[in-house]
Amino acid sequence: MQREPLFNIPSAVLVMLALMALVHVVRTQLLSEAQDIEFLIDFAFIPARYDSSAVLDGVLPGGFGAKIWTFVSYSLIHADWTHFGVNAVWLLPFGSAVARRFGALRFIAFFAVTAMAGAALHLATHAGEPSPMIGASAAVSGMMAAAMRFAFQRGGPLNMLRADNDEAYRVPAIPLMRVLSDARVLIFLGVWFGINLIFGLGSLSFTGSDQPVAWQAHIGGFLAGLLLFSWFDPAPKRTQNDDIAATRH
Secondary structure, three states: OOOOOOOOOOHHHHHHHHHHHHHHHHHHHHOOHHHHHHHHHHHOEOHHHHOOOOOHHHOOOOHHHHHHHHHHHHHHOOOOHHHHHHHHHHHHHHHHHHHHHHOHHHHHHHHHHHHHHHHHHHHHHOOOOOOOEOOOHHHHHHHHHHHHOOOOOOOOOOOOOOOOOHHHHOOOOOOHHHHHHOHHHHHHHHHHHHHHHHHHHOOOOOOOOOOOOOHHHHHHHHHHHHHHHHHHOOOOOOOHHHHHHHHOO
């Protein structure tokens, strides 16, 4: 039996990381400070953009288009290399698991949708604020939630009885109604929400900077990943017979 290499990262994940790195290189190496500020205004997610009373003359640069594309484009921008590195460390395992299950196109679409969900919840909780939000954390949180739906299953990538091939990423997913009855999922949820509360409500920072953590966006991306997983999942759905068989192991 041929064993897979330890670091078998899907090309879609590598392309996403390369794009994020390229964006940061361009910002730090090619743009002046004034140009970088203009870039952030055009591509970061700014709640004030959607409140005409909060900005000068009721408009921010970028026009109507920026109100649309910044729901996703903000996720490709990072404050510094540490910020990028933290998101990359989490995206590599969880994003790779999702990409291997979904395929490249579904993975990219799922990344965009969870990023949008994170921006939407951030907007709902920070209406009118002029501070820009950047970073892939909302989408990464969505990947973590999606992986949680199948990674712990018997034969799945995080199960001790996992297979050594792609079949480990195609096991039947946990039905949404049963997610909160799985002890492993509950532990994962407790740790994840606890970390976000500590870093979001406390004085700590994921990156070591004084920038506040947009923890509401993390939760928005996570909930979208958990709830919308089935819309993107191409793997066979669990049947009643599967549930009966699982109880016999």
